[in-house]
Amino acid sequence: MPPITPEELLAKYSDMAYALALRLTGNATEAEDLAEEALIKAVRGLDGFRGDCETGVWLYRIVMNCWKSQLRSPRLFFWKKMKGFVEGEAGELIDPADPAPGPAQQIEANSRREAFEKALSSLEPADRAIVVLRELDGRSYSDIADVLSIPEGTVRSRLSRARGRLRTILRGLMEEK
Amino acid sequence: MTHEEIKSALSAYFDGQLGPEQAVEIATHAASCAECRAELDELKALSEGTKENLRVRAPAGLADRVLARAGAGKERRSLLSELVIIAVATTAIAFLVGVVTKKYMPTMFQSIQGMINGAASTLGVSSGNK
Numbered sequence: 001m002p003p004i005t006p007e008e009l010l011a012k013y014s015d016m017a018y019a020l021a022l023r024l025t026g027n028a029t030e031a032e033d034l035a036e037e038a039l040i041k042a043v044r045g046l047d048g049f050r051g052d053c054e055t056g057v058w059l060y061r062i063v064m065n066c067w068k069s070q071l072r073s074p075r076l077f078f079w080k081k082m083k084g085f086v087e088g089e090a091g092e093l094i095d096p097a098d099p100a101p102g103p104a105q106q107i108e109a110n111s112r113r114e115a116f117e118k119a120l121s122s123l124e125p126a127d128r129a130i131v132v133l134r135e136l137d138g139r140s141y142s143d144i145a146d147v148l149s150i151p152e153g154t155v156r157s158r159l160s161r162a163r164g165r166l167r168t169i170l171r172g173l174m175e176e177k
Numbered sequence: 178m179t180h181e182e183i184k185s186a187l188s189a190y191f192d193g194q195l196g197p198e199q200a201v202e203i204a205t206h207a208a209s210c211a212e213c214r215a216e217l218d219e220l221k222a223l224s225e226g227t228k229e230n231l232r233v234r235a236p237a238g239l240a241d242r243v244l245a246r247a248g249a250g251k252e253r254r255s256l257l258s259e260l261v262i263i264a265v266a267t268t269a270i271a272f273l274v275g276v277v278t279k280k281y282m283p284t285m286f287q288s289i290q291g292m293i294n295g296a297a298s299t300l301g302v303s304s305g306n307k
């Protein structure tokens with residue numbers, strides 16, 4: 001029997017699945033699609049999940065896999081290019097007009113929040129995922145390594161580097177104001 | 178560890194992700210190093226700011242849509258498997274009835290076969306039971 005019901009899974013993890021999807025895609029519409037796809041897969045796959053790992057780790061892995069398959073989808077790539085997306089350092093497509101508009105569109109504009117959004121959007125998608133899993137979900141380095149299929153030492157160094165970058169950018173943004 | 182090594186491990190120390198020996202070494206160093214203490218303060222501020230400013234809620238209705246779509250998919254799959262089971266069971270029963278009829282009621286079997294062949298030749302196709 002699965003360790004969690006679909007309703008419990010959705011109540012507990014929808015926000016984080018969406019947060020992770022948002023930071024990976026950098027776009028609210030795509031994040032919603034990605035989170036929905038991953039959550040549907042998770043709910044359908046619950047019968048086969050025996051709790052071999054922590055439920056959150058299992059679900060976030062599904063989010064990562066869905067995101068990776070979307071990145072590999074030639075159809076999506078084509079349409080994004082048509083819509084004016086540009087290729088990022090890691091080969092991902094970034095919406096130049098809207099680097100991280102999701103939360104800013106939903107919540108009243110707030111300069112501090114905007115600064116954090118801007119700083120986070122400057123990171124690579126995988127580094128954003130690491131920051132979000134650590135800061136918003138309090139995941140251990142070992143859990144994050146499992147989710148992203150990378151060594152624990154890499155999580156440690158990438159998180160440290162990402163934090164350094166966030167601090168530099170935030171400092172710059174605060175000084176501008 | 179040197180000061181630079183400690184600085185690069187501060188993020189993991191802040192997260193409580195180091196072993197006890199390393200953690201004690203860093204705590205001891207930070208107690209007498211203003212630069213490392215300032216760095217730890219910044220890490221704390223960044224962490225609090227991230228939690229405060231970057232937390233988002235899933236869009237309204239997402240969970241309901243997921244439940245509806247996941248359920249619809251499961252129903253479709255279970256309906257399809259039911260249809261397959263019914264088709265296999267029907268074929269198996271027809272085959273068994275045929276075998277039993279041929280063995281125990283050969284006359285009836287021949288007349289049924291004759292009827293099938295007759296219908297097939299009327300339609301202009303071969304019944305495959307010549």
